[in-house]
Structure formats: C-alpha cells, structure tokens
Amino acid sequence: MIRRFHVVAIPIRIVVNNFGDHNPDGRMYVLKENEEKVKKLVRQNPFTPVELVQPLTIRANEGDVVEILFENQLPFATGMHFQESDYDPRTSDGSNAGFNPSSLAECGETVLYTIHATTEGIHFFTDMGNVSSTEQGSSLQGLFGTLIVERRGSWWTDPVTGGPIESGVFADIHNPFLPSFREYAWFFNDEMEVNDLTGNRPLNPVTNQEAESFHGVNYRFEPLGNRKRLIEEGIVSPELDGEEVHHDSWVFGDPATPILRGYRGDPAVIRLIHGAAKETHVFHYHAHQWLRDPSNERSEVVDAQAISPQSHYDVWPLYGLGSLPGSIGDAIIHCHLYPHFEAGMWGINRIFDTLQDGSQCYPNGIPIAALQPLPDRPCPPKPTPERPGFPNFIPGKVGCKAPRPPLGIVGGREMTELERNAAVPNARPGAVFVDACLGNPVVVEFNVSLIELPIIYNRQGWYDPKGRIYVLDEEIDDVLSGRKEPEPLTLHIPASSCIRMNFTNRLPHILDGDAFQLVTRTYENAFHVHFVKFDILVADGASVGWNYDSSVLPGETIRYEWYADTELKAFFFHDHLFPVSHQQHGVFGTSVIQPRFSRTFDSRTGEEVFHGTQVTVQNPLIPDYRDFSLFIQDFAFLFDKNGCPIQPPPFPGSSEDPGVFAVNYKNEPLQFRLGEDCDPAYSFSSYVSGDPVTPILMAYEGDPIRIRLLQGSHEESHAFNLHGLRWPLERPDNDSILTSQHHIGISESFTLEMEIPRAGDYLYAFEDEEDVWLGTWGLIRAFDEEVPDLIPLTDRPLPPPRTQPLPKVTGKPPKLADPLCSLPPLAPLNAPIRRYSVVAIQTPIVYNKYGDHDPFGIVFALEEDVEDILCGRKNPEPLVLRGNQGDLVEVTLTSMLEFEKFPFQDGIHPYPPVKEQAFYPPSLRISLHPNLLDYDVRTSSGNTVGFNPDQTVGPGERITYRWYVFSNVGTCAMWDVADLRNHRSFGAFGAFIAEPRFTSNYLDPHTLQPIRTGTSAVIEHPLFGRFREFVLVMHDGVRLEDKNGHVIIDPLAGVIPQADLDDEVDTYDFGSRGFNYRSERLINRYREHPVLADLFSSKVFGDPATPVFEAYPGEPVFIRLTIPSERRRAHTFHLHGHNWKFDPRDVDSRIVSYVGHMVAGDAQDLPLIGGAGGTFNFPGDYLYRSGNIRWDIEQGMWGIFRVHPCIQPHLPRLEDS
C-alpha cells in the first residue's frame, strides 16, 4: 500500500507551558492540511500552548511504501532523514551526503521521498540540512518527528472522538487479529531556545540566575521555577517550599506537559524518542515495567532506561496500564536526571477507573476530555455520586497540597465514605485502592528511617557534613555513633514476598546552606520504590498529579506495601519529595529481590542477615553466590579536611555540574596514589598505596557472583567497566551477547551475573577519565586459599587452607608479571598460538587535511609498521588485532615512550580538563588491556591492580600478554591502563576483533592479500564465505592543534556558525572527537564554503578524512564499533539506511539503526541486515555519524559508507579471487 503525506517544515512560535514561556524561533514539521490552522492558532494564542504544535507523528503499516512530499518553508535547506526505514540514498536520504545528489529542499522548494516501512516500530525523522548546534540549527529548535510503523492491517483512531486521524502524538491502534492499544509518542528534547513571557531568558526564582535550559517533552516543559513563583507570590499555599509539590495538580492544576490517558488495564505503548540534542536522559515510568528489548521475551525487565540523542525505544508496560495489581491514579513519567526533572522534563500517565465521556470535571473544574474505551475491552463503569472514580473520590482541596493517604500514616486518618466506596474490601495501610499483593503471600516487614549525619568519603578526609541516608531503625545508634560504617541501605528479600515498609522521617526540617546549595526546607520526605507492585495512589512515596501525597513530616511514620511478584533486579529507592535538593547527599538505596527461598548471610561472619551491600546467598535449588551492590554517585557535595568545598558550583544552587563522584559513599582519587616514585602506572596498586577505601568485593576462586549495579545520584552518565570478567547483556537470555562494560544513568539497575574463574584482583572502574580520576574504582578480590573473613559457599569445594601469607603493602611497585607461566583460565593446552609484537610510540597524528593534528599522539602499532609511522610514510590508525575463536593470542608489548615527548611534563594536564586538577606526571610505562577476552588477571589484564604483579612496561622492557579467544565475541576494546590521564586520549587505544572459529584469512580489501592489522578487512571463512569488516573506533577528549599550532578548544571552537559565549561546557564535553584518529570538523569546511546544506558533500569538499568504507550492493558487512576513550558524555552512533539487531546473536531481538549512549569501553558488532545497501541493496553514500547534534556532528564525528553501483578498479568484489 502506498501512503502519501505532504509535510511542511515551518518556522513556528512554540509556547512551551501555561506560563507563557516560549521559543520564538521554533521549527517543526507539520502536515500541509494543518499548516494554516496551526499558524492561525499560534497567532491567536501567542502565550498559550497550541495542541497542534507538537512533534509530527504520522503512521503507516509494515510493508507500506510511504511517499512524502516534503515542502520547505524554512530559510535554509532542510530535509527529512528517516531512521530504520529503507530507501534509496540518492533520492530519499534527506541529506546532501558524499557523492549522492542532494535530497534536501531549498527554501520554498519541494522534494519527494519514497520510504519503505519494512519494520514495525519507530522510524524517527529529523533534518540533516542544518546540523548547527546553536539556536540557528534545526533539530535543536524542534525540527524532528516520527513515522510509526504499525503491524500490517492496523488502523488508528482519535482517543477522544474515536474518529480517524492523520497525525498526532496520541492514537488508539486497532488490528483485526490483535488487541487494540493506546499509543503515546513521547519526544524528549533538550537545549531548545526558551524565553519567558517578557522575552527574556527565564530566571530561577531561588537563585535569581538564569534558569536551567529547556528540558522537555513534546515541546513542553513544566519547570519547578514557574510553579515555585506562584507559591512565593502567595497565589497558592504560601506555606509550601516548592519541590515537594512540583508535580502536584491539587496545588497547580495539571501540567502543560503530556498526560497519557487510559483506563485500568489498557494495553499501551509509549514510543519513546530522543529528538535532540545533547543529553542522555533516563526515562522512568512509575509503577510500570517493560522489556528492554520488546521483541525478545527473555530480555531484561526495566523501569528506567537511558536514552541518548536520536535514539528511541518502544515501552510496552507489562500487564498494561496500572501494571499487575491494576492500579489507578497518576503515574509520573520523567527524566530521572534531577536537574532535568527540576527543569520540567516530566509528564503523567493518568489511569482512570470510570468512563470519561466528557461530562466530568477534575476537582479544579477543568473538564475531563472524553476518552474512548478500547473496543475489545470491557467498558469502565460510569461515574456515580457515590463512586465518582479517580480523582474525584480524593478529599483534596484545590490550591492546597494533596491530602495524605488514609490508613497509611501511623496515627493518621481513616477513610472517608467516598474513599471507602473506592477501596478494596481488605484495604490496609499502603494498599487501599488495589490489593497490591494479590492475596496473602508471606510478609516481610522493615522499619527504616532517613537520617542526617556527616559521612567521610576517603582517607584524605573529604566529607559530606550533611550526609543523608536510609538506615534500619535498629541500626540508627550504631551508625550515628560510628560503630557501623554508613553504606547505601541494601535489603535482601526473597521473591514472592509482600513487603511492608514502616518508614520514619528523622531528618531535620532544614537542609542547611553552603557553597553548593541554598537553605532548603526539606520538611517532608518519603520512600519511593522501583520495580515492585503497589497502589500508585497511596504507596508511590511521591506527590503526583491528583494522587495523595504519600510522604510524611518529621517524626511521623508511614506504612507502605509492595509486592515482589517475581525475582527482580535490585530495585532502587529514594525520596521523591526533595530529591533535587538532597539525593546527592546519599538518599538512595536498594532492595534486591532474590530468588524465592533464598537466604542471605554476612559474607564475613556467616551470620544470617537481610541487608548489606555484600552478602552470600544460599538457595536450595540454584548455586549459591556472592551478591554485591555498587552505587555510583555524582554531584557529591564534599568538603576537604580543612572545610573547603570541593568543586563548588559558580553560585550556590547552581546545577552547573557541582561536586565530585563516589561509589557507595567512598572515593579513592588517583591524585593521592602516586607513591614515592610518582608513577601513575601504580595508582591502582595496593602494594604501593594500600587497598582503596572503595568497596572490595570478596570471593573465592570459582565463586558465582552477582553485581547489582546502580546509580544513586544525580545527573550524569557513567561507564562501568570490569577488567577480566564478562556477563550476558540480557541476563535472562541464554543467547545474549557478552559484555564487560555497561553504561548507567541514575535509577537504572543492572544485574551482572558471572563466575570468577581464577584468584586475583579484578579492577572495576567507572572508567571515563574524570570519574576514575576522582576515585570511582575498586576491586573484586578472589582468593585461592582460605581467608578468615570470608565464608565459603556451601555448595562449592572448601578453599584449601592458607599456605601463603596474604600480600602486604610495601610502598614499592610490585614485581613484573610473568604471563607465560600460566594459561588463561579457559584455554586448553593445545590452543593454536597467534603472535603479535606491539610497540607503543609517540608520533604526531594528522586528523584531517585542514591541518588539525595531535602533535603528541601516543599509538600502539605492530613492530613492522613502526618505522613507516615514525618517518611519516604512514599516518597511524588505531591498532586493530584479530584472532579466531580458539586462538591463544600472545601479544608482546614494548614501550618506546620518551618523557620529552609528553606535552605536560610538569605533571599538570590542563586540557581537556578534569575536576580537581592535581600533579600527576606522565608515566613512561604503558600497558594494553582488552575487554571481553579470557586471560589470567594476575598476568595479562594490562593493569597493575591491587596485589597483582606489574603488567605495565617501561622503556626497554617487554611483556607478553596471553589472551584466549574463548568465543567469537567480536569487537573488544583495547586501551592503556597504566596512565589514564596522560596516555589514553592521545591515542593509546585500539580494538581486538574475535573472529569465528576456522576463519581462514584476514585480507586487505584492495589487494585481497593477507594482512596483520587494519581497520578495513575482508574476512574469509570456509563455511560463511567472505564478509567485509569495518572497524570504527569512536573517541573523544582529544587535544588537537590547528595548522598554526594553536590548541583547538572544542567543542566550542567547532560550533557553526559560532559559539555563544554563554554556552555551558562541562569538563567532560571538552576535547575534540572523531573516528579512527580522524575528525572531519565541519567548521573547517564551513570556513571554506559557508553553506550549511553542503557540509557533508564530497562533491564540494572531497571525501572526509574519517574512514570512507566501501562495498558493493548486497555484500555481507560487519561493522565493529567501539569507544575505548574516554569522556563521560554519551554518544549515539547512527548509520543511515541500514539496520541490525540490537543483540546480534538473538534472532528475536529488535531491529535498530543506532547504538545508544556509547561511553568508554563499549564494544558493538553490527551485522548489517541485507548487507551493503540495506534490505533493498541500494547503492549510494550513507553517512555514519553521532546522533548528538550538540556537540558531536559539527565536531567531526561522521564519515561515509560507500556502496558502489558498479565495479571499481581499486576494490575487488568479495567473490573475486
């Protein structure tokens, strides 16, 4: 079927909330038939949101051909680039890339796109004509939308009228063979221009400084500042503080942001899209869970999911709206990054229990729009005076904060008559309107309080004078008296339990002011939980919409009830009333829902316990394991031992990236671990500086372990890396790929399950440069002999008695490792050996033809290539090593580093910057660490960690690492761990590719002769034939100089047309970026030819300096993608016109055209569906690039994948001999 749309790109004023905040320079896509209407409505309503001003959402069915007549009314060339779709790039890419003809439309012109809607799901579209990251750009100002492809045979109706619709973010979807469902398109976007009613940038009413930039949903945002101003002006309850009622409709009425409406139990999907431009958000949906990969039933269940720019997910809440218990009420949906949440990035899922036919009103008199019941579901009952339905049975008072729930607060109130009519027969504290526990399961009960106390974070005396933590009531005295070290509260609960929580607020009324924060009256707080099932109205631990305020005042106790229906990951908990103000002080914890029938024990004493970040779990059916909980935290507001604030913001109350980082209320900054020799290579060595104060997770060799990875606070992405171990990405799925790295954002929770094959110290690190610099690392220590402080697992052989004394701190570097004395744990004796000789050298690297270069490059190279590189015959590219499954790879590393060739010999590395700059001189030692491969961590991990021997090499030394390719795990990142501050961003990284077993040859793509290294190769296999392999090493944090030798201060130096001097650049945004030591910074092209629409054109500029990978239509292609280095900013990778499986090993996995939130250590394999040219094998030039408009694409993170239509002399076909 052919569907036709006439889409217009128009300039539009976007009013983003009811306070008149607006973007005067908005841009959006709209259907032609709505163009005049929307323009007229906007003219008539200059300070009121207009519903038609929303990201364009159109629909088609699987298998349809969609013809878009695109008309451009913007003053620059624009287009529509579709992700996930199949199309001919020469006509329908919506770009002007490479040697393709332009498929952009100039102002006033039209262009016709033909899009094949091959796969069900989100086909996000955006503009590639103007990728400026400024307010003169297109995406940043709102120019994005989506085509949603439904199942074949579907149709869609308006949820209010039931009539047909052509576009719109909300629709009801129907299919003759499938249940009808609600569909809600939810577009995050950030950094959009916003002015207030007066035409000035909005101010924060507390600090009186410029407010946080726009962070919204569907072109709307509802910031705390606006609502707080109403309190300050006395328009609503002046006794309130603000944050606690930010989401309270009783006080303020409903927000301008989306309200996703449905009836209890309705099947629904949120089409979650990150439209633009910079931040990686964490989407969190209260009281609901969904599969991370909805087409894979064995995928992880999540309730918070990080999403980076130009990426998207389908969120299908399990059990439909209201989840398993069928809760009703308002479930808030928000970005969990608190500064974004405060800035207004939230909306509501409103679940009704009575029919809404348009005749009802909310308590404030606003009519409730009609909502058609889904045709295949029972019609909800009509409201009656006795049973008015949500929200009209709640005894609230408009203009005042929400009432407290009945029954829940100790000493509190009973139910009103209307509440009793709405309640379940067995209403009880914490479960009034639904029976959350589905009957009468076993009950576990906890008494927990939130308290304030000083917390010391490290041996140098860094401390938080206002630490705020959850503690068990029975441990309050021990924690306050110092007998028990504070740690994030971690409860262990068997699955199938009903959990009753008696929570007491023991905080002082006031969070005192200091260099970080202004005085805040955090007078009430709560216990909000993730994952488990509960009554949203009374047990959410929040104050949302027309719900109750389920928090308590100081000294009060509230009772919640939750149900752990099945084994879950660690579920996150925190306060939801003042989290922006105090979560970074430690207000977070977790409960781990263990397998049913489990018992937990203190790993040191063997005493049965039900809490603790390190426990041993016994279960009668499955193997026993160690259970470790790790919380990363940022925005930690610490003071040094002299009482000076560490990394305070520019002014108190600013959210400009204040404070430092920690793990479980501890950190171990590298600057304090230089030792006597001042050599960074031993920063992780316990011989030199003792064990870190951060958690050391203890086990015996062979023990199964589960790491519960969580982020407690507050705004940023982190890159968890575990050296020497690996786990399945989708834990329930036996077909899952393995990984050694995980991106995490606040409130996400992951369970990493694995076994420790061999004794030794394993480094875990949140390993972007700044995190690890500030101390977010620790150890997993596995013993081969008995130790007194660790009970053995009951179902494993007892560890042998200790014969060797435990190692001790010497203050001296350890002895060199001897990797050839042992085999990797999984390697057989007769494994074939593949040898590489690698040398670390310093050499200038030229990044592009405009003269941008790194004069201080540090690269790994094969010994045979060193001379060519050093004499300039060869511009280096990242080292790519390959091995087959089953190979034992021996890599001999030599260091040729010279102190004089380092840029910052005084030991202060000023750019790209990190927080807490300190003396840390460059090391002449270097190492090579691969992730994912199998090796003995004591000899071949490439780190000198804990009490392991030295695995780095200095000048004149050699070490031969032994790595076993136990499986064809594909891409493995490689990097140096000897000096993460002075080496890695200069190029000390590469990739290892683990190829399938029996691969016969790695060939040069141009000569088809065998090669030893190279980012582009033809891989030959006797069974699979040949495929092309392109290795893309994405990296950032690069210090480049221009052709005149001036340091390029990216990202702002690369902004087109020019940066706004007020642009806030976090430390981790600094530095240049690109692929494979190349960067095609658009600013260079723009200076030569200042036409935005031509910047990707090879016809104008020639091909970019970044790799141009070549193939013929239909040839099998694997892209090996990794990001070994190094900053905390997460990037999206997108390849135009091609798709692959989210999990390449799983046929059930969803189909995507992007990789989201890439941070240090990530490694991906992208087998292109249909091969080169996508499903239809269209020849042409396809862009590969970052999805971050701000600040990646301008800064050179893009290149071209060229699919030739006819044979090229320089490129043999795969079938050629």
Next chain:
Amino acid sequence: MVTPNSNLNSQSVDINRIHDTALVNHFTENIGRRAFLLTPSYPFMFIGEIIDVMEDMVELCVETTHFSQLENRNWFIHIHNIEVFYIETPDGPCIPELRDDL
C-alpha cells in the same frame, strides 16, 4: 514405495513412542511420590505429589512453583512439556524443603 526417509521417520516415531511410554510408565509407577519438574513454559518449576497419570498427562498436587499464587492446587502437566524431572524415592536424596518463611 517406501523411501529411506520415510523409513527413518517411522523408526523415529517408534522410538518416540517407546520413549513416551517409558515416561508414562515411570510416572505411573511413582504415583504417590513427590516429584520435581522443570518445564520450558510458565511457571517453569513444580514440586509436588504425583496424584495420577491420565494418558500422557501427569496430575500433580503442586506444593511449590515459581509463583506462590499458583500453588496448593492440582496441575495437569503434559509429559512432552517436562524437560527435567526427579522423583523422590526412599533410596535417593530428598527434594529440598522450600519455605518462604525461613
């Protein structure tokens, strides 16, 4: 005419029949004993007493499954759906006692 493939098929049917019959007989012989079963479909795990065997369906008085709401009732489980099982006999190890309240 009988092809080699159909020969193979008929042979495999016979083997399957023998296999199924043996299973049915084994469960029938152990009526009244406790059994532990794993199935690939929800709720994956059952522990309980074998009450009866009807054709190729086992009736189990389920004391424990993955999900407590589905316990303390009789389940009819198709023998083909049983991937792993263990039947407690006087001379074998006991199936562990699984209790929520420990």
